Amino acid sequence: MREFGYRRAGDVSEAVALLAAEPGARYLGGGTNLVDLMKSGIERPELLVDVRGLPLDRIGTGPDGALRIGATVTNSDLAAHPEVRRRYPALAQAVLAGASGQLRNMATVGGNLLQRTRCGYFTDLAGPCNKRVPGTGCPALTGEHRNHAILGASPHCVATHPSDLAVALSAFDAVVDYRTPDGPGELPVAAFYRPVGDTPERETALPPGALITGVTLPAAPDGAASRYRKVRERASFAFALGSVAAVLDVRAGVVRDARLALGAVASRPWRARAAEQLLIGGPATAAAFGAAADAELKAAEPLPGNAYKVTLIRNLVVAVLTGLAEEAAR
Incomplete structure (x- = not known):
């Protein structure tokens, strides 16, 4: 692993400012995906901005019945929360299907949404991959693609997104909340992920340097x-x-x-x-x-x-x- 800097953000504004000052920086939550990619050389951040200590680890209900989930809530806490289990059971089921208990104890909601693909060509630095190195090609098209996309793919990439949580959030019309130096913003999960098109390396519609602060689920439909x-x-x-x-x-x-x-x-x-x-x-x-x-x-x-x-x-x-x-x- 290459050398990198490390800073622990004191609040959301400081975290966003640190990333804005260092374009090669990345936010660090549970690290269950990012650290693995750093070890293999796929991710090479100059600075890690630790956001785990920010006050984004709570789940609460708003006056309109919506459920607000902080970005650093762990997957374990999300799946065990009484309101999630009662009102959004598919969400709890998706989280429990996603990983081992040890990983769920570390992985965060925000990090889960930003997972990178598990395509073997993406993780193989010895070969080409348009998602990892744009313009080099997609060997999965003629190679191993048993677990790859059947909908919405392109000649540039046929990888799939690995998150179980994101699938459930999509069905519940969830909205991703974020913060940039210009202030807060939000994106429906339906618009959060970009179509693969000819730029598979651009996976989300988040503005550069944006920090996910939470996810909001509308009130669960009565009777559903x-x-x-x-x-x-x-x-x-x-x-x-x-x-x-x-x-x-x-x-x-x-x-x-x-x-x-x-x-x-x-x-x-x-x-x-x-x-x-x-x-x-x-x-x-x-x-x-x-x-x-x-x-x-x-x-x-x-x-x-x-x-x-x-x-x-x-x-x-x-x-x-x-x-x-x-x-x-x-």
Whole structure:
């Protein structure tokens, strides 16, 4: 590991100012992803600005019923919080599916959203990667791509985003709050991650030097139930082959509201808008759920090695929505 500077920020303003003064600096939360990338030489910050001690480690409910989650809340604390478990169960399920207990005790909400891809070509310094070194190519297109994107990819990159938390936040219409030297700002999760396009190295729409200060979840829909389900190659601590976060409100067998986000299928959490449009106002049946999944997956462009994901995601959507509909009928 190369030498680097270290500063512990006393408050949010100081953290933002330190990063503005040193373009090669990075914020340090739990370090569960950044430190690994530093060890391998992929990340080479000149300065680490430690934000773990900032007063951003609280979860609270606002007067409008929204839930405010501080950026340095650990994944363990988030999953165990009573309001999260009661009002946003899919969020707790996503966090618990994401990593080992040791990692959840260290990893933060803000850092989780900024995870880099686990594509093997991205982490291999001996070869090309457009996300790591723009313009060098994407070897995954003709190489190993079993766990890569089937939606929203481009000839420049087919990597997937690894966060389980971000998928659930997308289904709940969460908003990411941040601070820059110019003041506070916010981005809906739907706009937080940039389409991969021809600039895969630019992963988020955060302004340069912005510090994530928290995430706000709108009040959970009355009568809606939620669930997160993840498919992986082994039952413990593996990244997803595919995942679904769903929020479903069913009354008298009719879908009144539906929110659906897919994970491990794109460079960002994939909000399934086409499927949602078909679901709302329709019957809460397995056939209707399958038709909605088919409508969403019509845009899929799988590679030879990951075409299985189309069937996997379809079956996963149907299973999750059917389970929620049966729960509503009890």
